[in-house]
Amino acid sequence: xxICVLVKEVPDAAVEKRIDSQSLRIDRGGEKxxxxxxxxAIEAAMQVKEGGAVDVExxxxxxxxxxxxxxxxxxxxxxxxxxxxxxxxDALAGSDCAATGYALAKVLESESPDLVxxxxxxxxxxxxxxxxxxxxxxxxxxxxxxxxxxxxxxxLTCERQAEYGYDTVEIELPAVISxxxxxxxxxxxxxxxxxxxxxxxxxxxxxxxxGIEADRVGEGGSRTSxxxxxxxxxxxxxxxxxxxxxxxxxxxxxxxxxxxKLLA
Amino acid sequence: xxxxxxxxxxxxxxxxKNSLGAVSEGAKLAKEIGGEAGVVVVGGDDLTDELCxxxxxxxxxxxxxxxxxxxxxxxxxxxxxxxxSDEGYSYALFGGGLLGFEIGAGLTARLNAGVTMEVxxxxxRDGKLVAVRPILQxxxxxxxxxxxxxxIIIGRLNxxxxxxxxxxxxxxxxxxxxxxxxxxxxxxxxxxxxxxADVNIEDAxxxxxxxRGLGKAEGFDLCEQLAGALGGTxxxxxxxxxxGWYPYAAQIGQTGKTVAPKLYLAAGISGAIQxxxxxxxxxxxxxxxxxxxxxxxxxxxxxxxxxLNKILPKLTEAVKxxxxx
Numbered sequence: 222x223x224i225c226v227l228v229k230e231v232p233d234a235a236v237e238k239r240i241d242s243q244s245l246r247i248d249r250g251g252e253k254x255x256x257x258x259x260x261x262a263i264e265a266a267m268q269v270k271e272g273g274a275v276d277v278e279x280x281x282x283x284x285x286x287x288x289x290x291x292x293x294x295x296x297x298x299x300x301x302x303x304x305x306x307x308x309x310x311d312a313l314a315g316s317d318c319a320a321t322g323y324a325l326a327k328v329l330e331s332e333s334p335d336l337v338x339x340x341x342x343x344x345x346x347x348x349x350x351x352x353x354x355x356x357x358x359x360x361x362x363x364x365x366x367x368x369x370x371x372x373x374x375x376x377l378t379c380e381r382q383a384e385y386g387y388d389t390v391e392i393e394l395p396a397v398i399s400x401x402x403x404x405x406x407x408x409x410x411x412x413x414x415x416x417x418x419x420x421x422x423x424x425x426x427x428x429x430x431x432g433i434e435a436d437r438v439g440e441g442g443s444r445t446s447x448x449x450x451x452x453x454x455x456x457x458x459x460x461x462x463x464x465x466x467x468x469x470x471x472x473x474x475x476x477x478x479x480x481x482k483l484l485a
Numbered sequence: 486x487x488x489x490x491x492x493x494x495x496x497x498x499x500x501x502k503n504s505l506g507a508v509s510e511g512a513k514l515a516k517e518i519g520g521e522a523g524v525v526v527v528g529g530d531d532l533t534d535e536l537c538x539x540x541x542x543x544x545x546x547x548x549x550x551x552x553x554x555x556x557x558x559x560x561x562x563x564x565x566x567x568x569x570s571d572e573g574y575s576y577a578l579f580g581g582g583l584l585g586f587e588i589g590a591g592l593t594a595r596l597n598a599g600v601t602m603e604v605x606x607x608x609x610r611d612g613k614l615v616a617v618r619p620i621l622q623x624x625x626x627x628x629x630x631x632x633x634x635x636x637i638i639i640g641r642l643n644x645x646x647x648x649x650x651x652x653x654x655x656x657x658x659x660x661x662x663x664x665x666x667x668x669x670x671x672x673x674x675x676x677x678x679x680x681x682a683d684v685n686i687e688d689a690x691x692x693x694x695x696x697r698g699l700g701k702a703e704g705f706d707l708c709e710q711l712a713g714a715l716g717g718t719x720x721x722x723x724x725x726x727x728x729g730w731y732p733y734a735a736q737i738g739q740t741g742k743t744v745a746p747k748l749y750l751a752a753g754i755s756g757a758i759q760x761x762x763x764x765x766x767x768x769x770x771x772x773x774x775x776x777x778x779x780x781x782x783x784x785x786x787x788x789x790x791x792x793l794n795k796i797l798p799k800l801t802e803a804v805k806x807x808x809x810x
Contacts, residue, residue, distance in 0.1 A: 240625055319593045319600055326594075347620065347758070348602055350639075353558065353590030362559065362670035365587055368727050378674070382723065382740050383583050385496045385677035386733060388556065393670040403727030437597070444599025444636075448628040453619060459770075461782065464791025471799045474771070475807050477787050481769055483691070483748045484715075484807055 224266045224280045225332055227325060227339040228259040230293035245447045253289060255296040258340030260407035265400050266338050267301040269372050279303040281332060285325055295418040299410035304422035312428055315440030322354030324438050327431045329359060337397040341366055352399030362392050365399040488520025490574040492561060494584055498531060503580030505543055506645035511578045512544025517609035523547045525565050528555040534657055541655030543647060548657045556676050558587030559668035566595045567662050575634045576614055581642030583740055589639040601629045602639040622780050642739050642762040681732025691717025691748045694737060698753020698774060702730035707797040708752055714804040722760050738763035752793045756781025
């Protein structure tokens with residue numbers, strides 16, 4: 222069986238994210254890293270591979286993004302993926318999540334995976350929808366926010382929290398599964414794996430290589446447009462206490478609560 | 486054609502609160518831009534005429550009832566795609582919740598539509614809809630326009646309130662939809678399992694909520710002791726409930742409960758949007774977290790940057806002393 226894992230390069234959590242006032246897109250300058258939610262998807266793939274219930278021939282990391290995004294793929298292979306694919310093309314810039322999902326699905330189509338895994342959300346776009354978009358294009362069954370996944374020959378048994386409690390769902394493969402961050406504790410890459418990451422096969426694809434129709438991606442292919450951007454309504458800044466002397470800190474908290482009659 | 490189509494999720498004979506919010510919002514917007522206020526419901530014999538007609542009290546004019554498995558997204562995508570294509574709806578609108586995200590995303594792909602998620606407000610303008618969405622941890626707000634029809638709008642949890650000022654019974658139409666092959670390949674084995682003890686957090690005036698920052702399940706002992714001293718109840722984030730540290734019934738946020746106590750004290754909670762939407766109406770928010778960059782400090786009234794293992798026990802003692810004295 223073949224597993225493809227969708228990954229994304231995002232601004233590092235320590236970098237303040239902002240919107241470019243000209244393009245009205247997220248400013249993608251500054252330090253980048255692999256989307257932390259994606260590490261759970263890679264770990265889930267590795268656990269299937271190492272679990273022994275099914276035979277996994279390879280785990281392939283797939284990303285779409287600017288040239289710099291190869292670093293997210295290096296991180297993904299250092300965490301265990303066998304090879305990676307980088308979809309990159311100037312014509313993709315400005316794609317919204319619908320266009321991105323279409324483009325990624327075209328790349329996946331050519332790989333014919335038995336299982337597609339991805340994280341529950343990206344740290345920057347916060348769309349939560351990529352798995353279901355990709356699944357509909359691929360005509361595969363799909364489930365998001367999965368926190369437990371047992372694999373057997375030809376099928377998965379998944380658990381997730383939905384509106385009324387925990388659901389258990391059986392899914393026939395091939396399938397697209399987006400995993401919640403409670404599914405596992407991702408491993409750290411070994412130094413050897415980090416050093417070896419650059420040697421693993423990385424294929425770069427442009428629009429034509431993946432059979433992507435240019436008018437369905439990029440700014441022109443996106444079906445939404447941002448009319449304007451504004452700051453959120455102002456909220457009075459809260460008081461902040463840095464704990465240095467805990468007795469003093471606790472005293473301050475108690476008097477704050479007492480002033481508001483919350484200890485009555 | 487025009488009009489707005491929504492989806493109403495149901496379970497054990499009642500519609501979901503967020504779905505009813507979407508139905509009400511859809512009905513209000515349909516009045517402004519014209520067209521039907523349609524609702525799709527999917528299920529079995531539990532979808533009685535009476536239950537479906539009751540959506541009229543929230544403003545729905547037409548209810549499309551389809552026989553298909555309930556609780557999974559892809560069969561609903563098939564039904565809604567058919568209704569939108571046959572009846573020419575201009576927008577599909579969803580309340581906050583897991584299924585709304587999945588169905589909305591599936592429709593986006595199926596109909597090559599534009600989509601906006603985490604929407605907090607929808608404005609009618611020149612016969613079209615504009616979706617308002619906070620982005621980047623709510624640090625900016627964008628107005629999003631749709632360049633083609635249909636447009637897909639996925640609301641944030643609690644964004645749309647259910648109103649009951651509709652005209653009366655809605656028209657109920659049965660629709661026959663042949664499901665796509667892939668939509669039949671997922672099967673619900675067990676639905677709505679409750680894990681852990683049944684606790685009531687919605688009526689508490691004081692809540693002490695614990696998150697991943699507690700470090701381990703035993704960390705909740707500290708929260709329980711403080712809640713005991715304050716005369717309150719303990720609540721939890723989704724991450725720690727999924728990890729099995731605390732009962733599901735105590736969970737706040739997306740797919741959990743929405744609370745608005747007088748005092749909300751968050752211990753080791755970073756303040757992700759999914760949690761924020763479930764507690765932001767609390768009167769007084771106190772947050773204790775060791776990470777000074779935690780988003781919760783952006784919306785707390787009192788933020789304490791420090792180690793909760795040191796602070797909580799001493800705070801419990803100090804509260805006891807104050808109350809006793």
